[in-house]
Amino acid sequence: MRAYLLQIAAVTLINVKSIPQRFWLSLSTVVAIGLVVTVLLAFLAMAYGFQRTLAGTGATDVAIVLRGGSQAEVNSTVSRDQVRLIEDGPGIARGADRKPLVSAELYLVVDGVKRTTHTKANVPLRGMGPQGPAIRKAISLVAGRMFAPGSNEIVVGKGLIGEFEGFEPDSTVKFGTSTWTVVGVFAAGGSVFESEIWADLPVVQSLFNRNNYFQTVRAKLTSPATLGPLRDYVDNDPRLKLDVKSEADYFAEQASQTSDLIQKLGWPLAIAMALGALAGALNTMYSSVAARTVEIATLRAIGFGGTPAFIGTVVESLILAIIGGVIGALATYLVFDGFTTTTMGANFAQVVFSFKLNGGLIFQGVMLAVIVGFVGGVFPAIRAARLPIVAGLQS
Amino acid sequence: MNDFVLIRKNLFRKKLRAILMIVSILIAFAIFGVLAAFERAFNVGQEVAEADRLVIVNKINFTQPLPIAYFNRVRAFPGVREVTHANWFGGYYQDPKNVLIVFAVEPETYTQIIGSDVIIPRDMRQAFIRDRAGALVGEGMASRFGWKVGDHIPISSNIFSQKNGSHTWDMTIVGIFGKRKPQIDANVMLFQYDYFDETRSFGKDTIGWMVLRTTSPSINDQVAKGIDTMFANSSYETSTDTEKAFNKAFIAQLGNIALIVTLVVGAAFVTILMIVGNTMMMIVRERAREIGVLKTLGFSSARVLRLVLGETVLLAIVGGLPGLAVAAAVTLMLRRSLVQFVPGMTLNPSIILTGLGFMLVLGLATGLLPAINAWRLKIAVAMGRG
Numbered sequence: 189m190r191a192y193l194l195q196i197a198a199v200t201l202i203n204v205k206s207i208p209q210r211f212w213l214s215l216s217t218v219v220a221i222g223l224v225v226t227v228l229l230a231f232l233a234m235a236y237g238f239q240r241t242l243a244g245t246g247a248t249d250v251a252i253v254l255r256g257g258s259q260a261e262v263n264s265t266v267s268r269d270q271v272r273l274i275e276d277g278p279g280i281a282r283g284a285d286r287k288p289l290v291s292a293e294l295y296l297v298v299d300g301v302k303r304t305t306h307t308k309a310n311v312p313l314r315g316m317g318p319q320g321p322a323i324r325k326a327i328s329l330v331a332g333r334m335f336a337p338g339s340n341e342i343v344v345g346k347g348l349i350g351e352f353e354g355f356e357p358d359s360t361v362k363f364g365t366s367t368w369t370v371v372g373v374f375a376a377g378g379s380v381f382e383s384e385i386w387a388d389l390p391v392v393q394s395l396f397n398r399n400n401y402f403q404t405v406r407a408k409l410t411s412p413a414t415l416g417p418l419r420d421y422v423d424n425d426p427r428l429k430l431d432v433k434s435e436a437d438y439f440a441e442q443a444s445q446t447s448d449l450i451q452k453l454g455w456p457l458a459i460a461m462a463l464g465a466l467a468g469a470l471n472t473m474y475s476s477v478a479a480r481t482v483e484i485a486t487l488r489a490i491g492f493g494g495t496p497a498f499i500g501t502v503v504e505s506l507i508l509a510i511i512g513g514v515i516g517a518l519a520t521y522l523v524f525d526g527f528t529t530t531t532m533g534a535n536f537a538q539v540v541f542s543f544k545l546n547g548g549l550i551f552q553g554v555m556l557a558v559i560v561g562f563v564g565g566v567f568p569a570i571r572a573a574r575l576p577i578v579a580g581l582q583s
Numbered sequence: 584m585n586d587f588v589l590i591r592k593n594l595f596r597k598k599l600r601a602i603l604m605i606v607s608i609l610i611a612f613a614i615f616g617v618l619a620a621f622e623r624a625f626n627v628g629q630e631v632a633e634a635d636r637l638v639i640v641n642k643i644n645f646t647q648p649l650p651i652a653y654f655n656r657v658r659a660f661p662g663v664r665e666v667t668h669a670n671w672f673g674g675y676y677q678d679p680k681n682v683l684i685v686f687a688v689e690p691e692t693y694t695q696i697i698g699s700d701v702i703i704p705r706d707m708r709q710a711f712i713r714d715r716a717g718a719l720v721g722e723g724m725a726s727r728f729g730w731k732v733g734d735h736i737p738i739s740s741n742i743f744s745q746k747n748g749s750h751t752w753d754m755t756i757v758g759i760f761g762k763r764k765p766q767i768d769a770n771v772m773l774f775q776y777d778y779f780d781e782t783r784s785f786g787k788d789t790i791g792w793m794v795l796r797t798t799s800p801s802i803n804d805q806v807a808k809g810i811d812t813m814f815a816n817s818s819y820e821t822s823t824d825t826e827k828a829f830n831k832a833f834i835a836q837l838g839n840i841a842l843i844v845t846l847v848v849g850a851a852f853v854t855i856l857m858i859v860g861n862t863m864m865m866i867v868r869e870r871a872r873e874i875g876v877l878k879t880l881g882f883s884s885a886r887v888l889r890l891v892l893g894e895t896v897l898l899a900i901v902g903g904l905p906g907l908a909v910a911a912a913v914t915l916m917l918r919r920s921l922v923q924f925v926p927g928m929t930l931n932p933s934i935i936l937t938g939l940g941f942m943l944v945l946g947l948a949t950g951l952l953p954a955i956n957a958w959r960l961k962i963a964v965a966m967g968r969g
Binding site for chain 2: 210212213215216217219220223224226227230255256257258259260262263265296297298299305307308309310363364365396397401429457460461463464465467468470471474475529530531532536538
């Protein structure tokens with residue numbers, strides 16, 4: 189047994205040491221596999237980055253109330269009476285002043301100018317009640333102060349200011365004929381709120397001709413478990429044709445739509461490219477076997493088995509593939525990880541997000557490389573193992 | 584034996600190697616074809632835009648409303664041949680997930696303005712103008728749900744409600760329209776603005792946007808500026824742009840699709856450039872002796888160069904053409920499942936032409952270095968090699 193393992197080790201070593209003889213061809217396999225892994229991981233990092241931004245937004249102990257069937261905040265409408273009824277609902281947390289922690293909000297889409305392209309794009313302007321920032325988790329000001337109630341003041345998210353022009357603190361912004369002053373910049377733990385502009389609800393209602401008009405209600409729950417009773421309360425009141433969801437579920441649904449789409453584009457592309465790279469890998473490995481025909485036949489003639497020749501070839505292929513996979517993963521990490529961009533979210537407005545890689549994704553990428561390397565090595569390896577000794581020595 | 588026979592025999596001398604190279608080229612061209620069709624379909628709004636059409640939206644953002652009174656003021660504006668208005672309805676059928684593109688429109692002018700994009704039979708158009716609860720449906724949508732003229736269908740809105748609190752409007756299909764241009768999206772439903780405006784619970788007397796035709800594309804700028812100036816400093820300022828620019832800006836909001844497509848196709852082509860180029864280098868090295876024989880027989884260096892280049896170009900074509908065929912098949916398959924997302928995805932002649940160009944470039948690029956090596960090869964050196 190030991191002798192056999194030594195045979196395998198010896199032949200594998202010969203294989204690996206012969207790689208430089210086919211340097212350019214081997215390099216082309218490495219590059220091909222590296223590019224496949226880069227393409228796959230770039231798409232997966234895009235999907236994961238978007239998902240993380242949205243999924244990180246919702247809290248389980250915040251209920252979001254939308255008009256029935258409206259799907260997204262931008263579509264929803266809620267009347268003042270409905271807002272009052274929800275404030276009286278069960279399971280809603282109260283502040284120190286015994287007032288319910290509820291924020292009725294208006295979600296409008298306005299134009300912003302993107303820094304990269306200098307073109308107009310949809311950005312969300314959210315009018316919120318005084319409880320609005322307090323209800324959301326992990327909100328902190330990174331510059332300036334919060335908007336003052338009753339004033340034309342806005343605060344902008346950290347992500348928005350990074351991607352859009354003209355929202356620097358103390359600058360003024362025009363939406364139609366109304367002029368607003370940016371008084372602060374807020375962070376929200378990398379969530380989708382960082383792509384938004386916030387202002388005082390009554391001011392937004394009045395300047396956008398939407399008096400007594402609300403779109404969503406957010407309510408802080410005493411615990412995530414009280415979502416059920418609140419939903420029952422809404423379902424049992426015929427005046428409330430509304431959907432009640434936890435904020436976490438609401439954003440998770442939105443995240444899955446877009447990130448599923450990105451993954452559905454990324455995987456087939458990567459698999460198609462992997463087939464192309466596989467053809468390259470097979471080509472390289474068949475050439476490797478062909479170049480060593482005499483050598484393999486000689487080894488067989490002096491008593492080496494077929495298995496070491498088989499394993500040696502597979503290992504050579506795997507090594508090339510893994511080098512390619514690791515280079516691809518490294519390249520994706522260096523080029524794309526943290527790359528910030530925007531896309532249109534479910535609320536018809538731009539969501540700022542960053543590409544993000546994680547260990548699981550890198551593993552998927554390297555596994556794809558290993559599969560290509562293995563399949564690309566097996567068939568040439570079978571040829572090596574079955575090489576007729578006499579014919580091999582003659583060639 | 585002419586040179587082509589020699590090239591062909593050379594290429595397929597080692598069948599497996601040739602097939603593997605062909606497969607990798609085939610895949611790269613299939614990826615190119617599908618992604619190019621995808622990108623083309625994505626940008627179709629710019630291609631089908633008519634040069635004399637302008638779009639007027641609220642200056643704050645196109646999702647903000649405009650007052651209906653603006654319609655008559657624009658209609659009377661000098662240089663405006665015709666104008667219509669439309670409203671996004673946020674439609675769905677039965678389940679909120681069955682999203683439909685539904686516009687509440689001014690029936691007479693809207694059908695007139697889109698007359699260059701779609702085919703609406705005259706009697707159906709008249710019925711649509713007459714029937715308050717009538718709806719015109721694109722053939723794509725009608726076939727998706729099996730709707731026919733005369734069907735009564737409940738269409739819900741995820742935005743609007745009726746005054747009675749219902750989210751659903753009853754409509755009668757009075758016509759089904761086809762497309763005049765292949766790239767057009769006939770997956771749309773139109774119904775009367777008056778019916779919509781009188782029944783909805785909020786937003787009365789507002790419209791979403793206007794589309795107008797100028798008397799000539801040369802006065803587009805002048806008309807656009809004039810209209811925006813007319814409404815400046817009012818509580819609803821406008822932003823007027825060509826249909827093409829508007830569609831382009833809208834698509835750009837989804838992301839830089841062109842860049843993504845370029846990077847992926849680029850990666851696929853670099854891969855085959857490496858694989859095929861290096862394999863050809865190896866092949867020329869293997870055939871050194873043979874090339875020496877050819878030169879001894881009186882083949883000029885230029886002819887040897889042509890032979891090698893001919894082989895790589897032939898390889899690119901033999902791999903590339905079936906690659907484009909695969910792309911056409913995949914595009915056809917994806918067409919249906921992506922109809923909501925990118926309608927009208929096709930592998931059009933310009934993509935095929937670009938593909939042919941890439942085949943030539945790829946063939947020459949992969950053959951260049953090996954061909955130069957073969958060209959330079961001295962007979963004495965060649966014959967000395969194994």
